[in-house]
Amino acid sequence: MQPEKMVSMANQIATFFETQPGTGQAKKVADHINDFWEPRMRIQLFEHVDAGGKGLSPLALDACSYVRMPAD
Amino acid sequence: MTQSFIHDDRDMGTPAKEGAPVTLTIDGFDVTVPEGTSVMRAASEAGLKIPKLCATDSVEAFGSCRLCVVEIDGRRGTPASCTTPVAEGMQVRTQSSRVKDIRRGVMELYISDHPLDCLTCGANNDCELQDMAGMVGLRDVRYKSGKNHYDISGNGTLAQGDARARAPMGDLGNPQYIPKDESNPYFTYDPAKCIVCSRCVRACEEVQGTFALTIEGRGFDSRVSFGAKTDNAMASDCVSCGACVQACPTATLQEKSVIELGTPERSVITTCAYCGVGCSFKAELNGDELVRMTPYKHGKANRGHSCVKGRFAYGYATHNDRILNPMIRDSIDEPWQEVSWDEALTFAANRMRGLQEKHGRRSIGVITSSRCTNEETFLVQKLARGVFMNNNTDTCARVCHSPTGYGLGQTFGTSAGTQDFDSVEHTDVVIVIGANPTDGHPVFASRLKKRLRAGAKLIVIDPRRIDLVKSAHIDAAHHLPLRPGTNVAVVSALAHVIVTEGLMDEAYIRERCDWDEFQEYADFISNARHSPEANELLTGVDPAELRAAARLFATGGNGAIYYGLGVTEHSQGSTTVIGIANLAMLTGNVGRKGVGVNPLRGQNNVQGSCDMGSFPHELPGYRHVKNEDVRNIFEDAWGVKIDPEPGLRIPNMLDAAVEGTFKGLYCQGEDILQSDPDTKHVAAGLAAMECVIVHDLFLNETANYAHVFLPGSTFLEKEGTFTNAERRINRVRKVMAPRNGYADWEVTQLLANAMGANWQYTHPSQIMEEIAATTPSFANVTYELLDEKGSIQWPCNESTPEGTPLMHVDGFVRGKGRFIVTEYVATEEKTGPRFPLLLTTGRILSQYNVGAQTRRTANVAWHDQDVLEIHPHDAELRGINDGDFIKLASRSGETALRAKITDRVSPGVVYTTFHHPDTQANVITTDFSDWATNCPEYKVTAVQVSQSNGPTDWQEEYNAQAEQSRRILPAAE
Known part of the structure; x- marks a missing residue:
């Protein structure tokens, strides 16, 4: 998908969890992405982060370290 | 062969009542009925029919025809049995020479002003007047033909x-x-x-x-x-x-x-x-x-x-438009070629397998239908998971109630609506938010209105003044006409009032919810930024009205919330669902009759299609594919290895198609080109695929981009089950043979087998057995039980063998109800100088969804085109008159339709429906979506409206492409 769209989707998720009380928000964002994003979407996210992660909010960027790399 | 499955549905004369048992004697037979029951109904219960004309059990007794008179010991005269309630020890005689004379006299009078055309009458053989004349023994009419209502010329004939x-x-x-x-x-x-x-x-x-x-x-x-x-x-x-x-x-x-x-x-x-x-x-x-x-x-x-x-x-x-023979074509610019089922299925199977070989296992997928049966949907997702070997399955719930699944799952532990429809009869205060039941769910609306006429209070939260706000004998206590896109702010403001004014049900919250989470939530929601006054600029809702609505809901008795796609189809759809769940928990309104959170589901089987595992991340019964124990159940049943990764959702499929990694789609009974947002993007996705298989009744809009067309069957032509919004599993029974030759479950099985599966189902009941064996919430469901009970609400298993009308009765499914913070986040779709108005979309009573069915009926008499509702102020600014052709444009696209000037919409808001492909309202809607589920934001699009002479270039190109694409070559000899 268009990178801007993907970035905006990741940021939307991060925005929700950012408002939640408690700690470990990056993990919660990543859990959501792991549960709902198909492997090629997650791969695209990793590629975008490797290319500098332009546009991703700090929390979304943080979350990427907890996003699971698809096995195949 | 042709069993009817009708349980006793005689007309009992007057409605059933609830009350203490009362025993009376009718014609020597003792009968016991609830207090308040009429003598007429008691007689019916005893199998004794009393003649009647003005009484029927769908309405209260009226007592006008005097045909149902009886004699009661100790009572004077001959009371009408329909309006006389039973009493303990009452002795009733339904036949005596006195009442028989009266009845014959009454009938004679009726017949003196009724034409005697019985043999050629449309009701012949189905006429109660005829039946009653027979029953009372009317043998003569002594009155001379005189002044009457039926004789066209007044010349004194009886026919x-x-x-x-x-x-x-x-x-x-x-x-x-x-x-x-x-x-x-x-x-x-x-x-x-x-x-x-x-x-x-x-x-x-x-x-x-x-x-x-x-x-x-x-x-x-x-x-x-x-x-x-x-x-x-x-x-x-x-x-x-x-x-x-x-x-x-x-x-x-x-x-x-x-x-x-x-x-x-x-x-x-x-x-x-x-x-x-x-x-x-x-x-x-x-x-x-x-x-x-x-x-x-x-x-x-x-x-x-x-x-x-x-x-x-x-x-x-x-309808003649139904396609009854399979068709194929190499590319979408060619005309269709009618072929045999074998040829079509082999063509489709080879293409799909070829795409997987070339582009990988995950390059193809399915869209299950929310109009088909549970059994059919189960098979389509099984095709993806067990034959395609991926989880690329989704359904139209993606674009309607997916946020309900997320929001209620997080707060209550299950996406299930909490009530049955009967529950509304016990409700005292109703909130209807983002739903228009009189158009979208008309039969429920009638039941709701009946309760409102009996005194229940109504709060409507909707940008439009929907019919429920004010109609015959219905007057909403509060209408909060919010600006589209501000649901979270309004729901939070309601909660703010309830919490800060101490109106919450603390005992309920302490007993049933997580108290620590509640306190965090209470801190959050008490902040002044959530007050109705602080929110007014954003939402456009009068704070005093909002406060009054909150107080009414919190203190007015049993409170029930009914909501629809006006809640879910937003970038914060899931957050609003969470906010609604918070409101219900705050006020202690979950877990008994008359209350609850009630998602009004759109399509006949959208509940079922979700239950059956249509979502790419969930196996049947809402269990995530990442869970090995769940995968094992299906792996054992199907003998395959199930992909542990979630699959693509519909918008993701289209994105992947445009970028070239998703190549083949089997789409059963859904028209994504018309129903999904941002038509141009959907068309681009479909056009980029190399094998689109459309399985439908008609050459729908999506079929313009298809390579294989498999004819579908209607609900009249197959066996199966649908599950409605109250989780009620209802039987669908075959009343005629499929005109296309196969029921839809058979077509999916043929396709699976053409791709190498070896499915052997010979009846949908076998599919239900497989569902029951693999899905705990369906464990006890069988066709036999459905035939016996008429219907069953899931969960239906060992602990609830006859189903579950009410959820969360002894506590929430997840254990403690969970309050979740709901911060308002403005949608990125914003008005500005180019697009200053907000478009919201919906539907109307006579048409259904994309209109593929209803447009092919006489229902077009009510709605033959989509129109744009616009406020007089906005129309005047633009020089638009009622009925003018106007151009509606957004950053996604533009279309032209006629304007309807009305103050049902607020200034700044316009509204239309999406029932007609000529208008294609979704060329306007954008690809913004719910943060949690990707449910599209249909309900908020920044638009401009201007004068126009006729269809836009896009509409003309679209229609030309559609016409070109629908050409069918005659079958080869």
Whole structure:
């Protein structure tokens, strides 16, 4: 998908969890992405982060370290 | 062979009552009935039929015909059994020479003003007047033909045919004669046959709640009238629900189909295939010719009521546009070629397998249908998971109630709606938010309106002044006309008022919810930024009105929330669902009758399609594919390895198609090109695929981009089950053979087997057995139990063997109810100088979804095109008059349609429907979506409206492409 769209989707998720009380928000964002994003979407996210992660909010960027790399 | 499955559905005369048991004796037989029951109904219960004309059990007794008189020991005179309640020890005689004389006298009077055309009458063989004349032994009419309502010429004949024959041409010698009103496409009103029993008027009031009918005049001049004397049925407020036709004892209100085809001789109980209410119907037939659909009294969702779609709009099933032969083509610019089933399936299977070999296992997927049965949907997702070997399966719930799944799952532990529809009868305060039940869920709306007329209070939260806000005998206590996109702010403001004014049900929260999470939530929501006053600029809602609404909901007794796609189809759809769950928990309104959180589901089986594992991340029963134990259940049952990764959702499929990694789609019974947002993007995605298989009744819009067309079957042509919005599993029964040759589950099986599977189902009940064996919430469901009970609400398993009408009765499914913080985040879709108005979309009563079915019925008489509702202020600024062709543009695209000027919408807001592909409202909507589920933001699009001369270039190109794409070559010899 268009990178801007993907970035905006990741940021939307991060925005929700950012408002939640408690700690470990990056993990919660990543859990959501792991549960709902198909492997090629997650791969695209990793590629975008490797290319500098332009546009991703700090929390979304943080979350990427907890996003699971698809096995195949 | 042709079992009917009808449980006793005799007319008991008056409605059932609840109360302490009362025993009386009728004609020597003891009978025990609830207090408040009429003598007439008690007699019926005992199997003793009392003659009647003005009574029927769908409406309260009226006592006008005097045919049901009886004798009661110790009482003077001959009371009407319909209006006389039973009493302990009462001794009733239904037959005595005195009452028999009275009844014959009454019948004689009725018949003296009724034409004797019985043999050629549309109600012949289905006429209560005829039956009663027989039952009371009417053998003569002593009155001379005189002043009457039926004789066209006034020349004194008893039969209309004779009168017409004898009258000079065009002679209307009888001023009392009113010609038949044939304006409604589905039924006629023939005043000549009316006995003025008022059953139609009362049904319109009590059952439907529209109050379109009335009795004009007094005495001999009394006539049934559609509103004003000059109105006909179509010009009136009538919504064509059929309740009056159902109630009419004569041919006065008669289905045109019965007039044309004759009275039906057999019936089969089945379930409507339109909306999520899931009404039960009697399909009434002669042979395999469907004569009419009548609402089934024992249907637990509809309780004997219907709407114009289910009752009348079934003609699409036999429409000429139906495609009955499979078709293929190499590319979408070629015409279709009709081929054999074998050839089509082999072509499709080879292409799909070829794509997987070339582009990988995950390059193809399916879209299951929310219009097909549970069994069919189960097979389509099984095709993806077990034959395609990936989880690329999704369904139209993606674009409607996916946020409900997320929001209620997080807060309550299950996405299930909490109540049954009967629950509304115990409600004191109703919030309707982002739903328009009188149009979208009409039969539920009638049940809701009945409760409102009995005194329940209503709060409507909607940008438009929907009909429920103010209509006959309905006046919402509060209407909060919020700006589209600000649901979270309004719901949070309601919670703010409840918490800061101490109106919450603390005992309930302490007992049933997580107290720590509640305290965090209470801190959050108490912040002044959530107050109605602080939010007013954002939401446009009067703070005083909002505070009053919050107080009413928190303190008004049983509070129930009903919501629809106006809640879910937003970038914060899931957050609003969470906010609604918070409101219900705050006020202690989950876990008993009369309360709850009630998602009004759109399509007939959208609940079922979700239950059956249509979502790419969930196996049947809402269990994530990442869980090995769940995968194991299906791996053992199917003998395959299931992919542990979530698959693509519909918008993701389209994105992946555009970028070239998703190449093949099997789409059953859904028209994504018309129904999904941002049409140009959908078209680009479809055009980029190399094998699109459309399995449908008609060459729908999506089929313009298809390579394989597999003909589908209608709900009348197959066995199966639908699950409605109250989790009620209803049987769908085959009433005629599939015109296309196969039921849809058979077609999916043929495709699977062509791709190497070895499925051997010979009846959908075997699929249900597989569902029950693998899915705990369906563990006890069988066709036998469904036949016995009529319907079952899941969960239905060992602990709830007969189903579950109410959820969370002894505590929430997840354990403690969970309060979740709901911060308002503005959508990125913003108005500005180029696009200063906000468009919101919806639907209307007579059309259904993309209109593929209803546009192919006489329902077009009510809505033959989509129109744009615009406020007079906005119209005047733009020089737009009512009925003008206007151009509607957003950053996604533009289309042209006609304007309707109305103050139902607020200034700054415009509204349209998406029923017609010529308008294609979704070319305007954007690809923004819910943060959690990707449910599209249909309800908020920044637009501009301007004057126009006709269709836009895009519309013309679209129509040309569609026409080109629908060419069919004759079959090869």
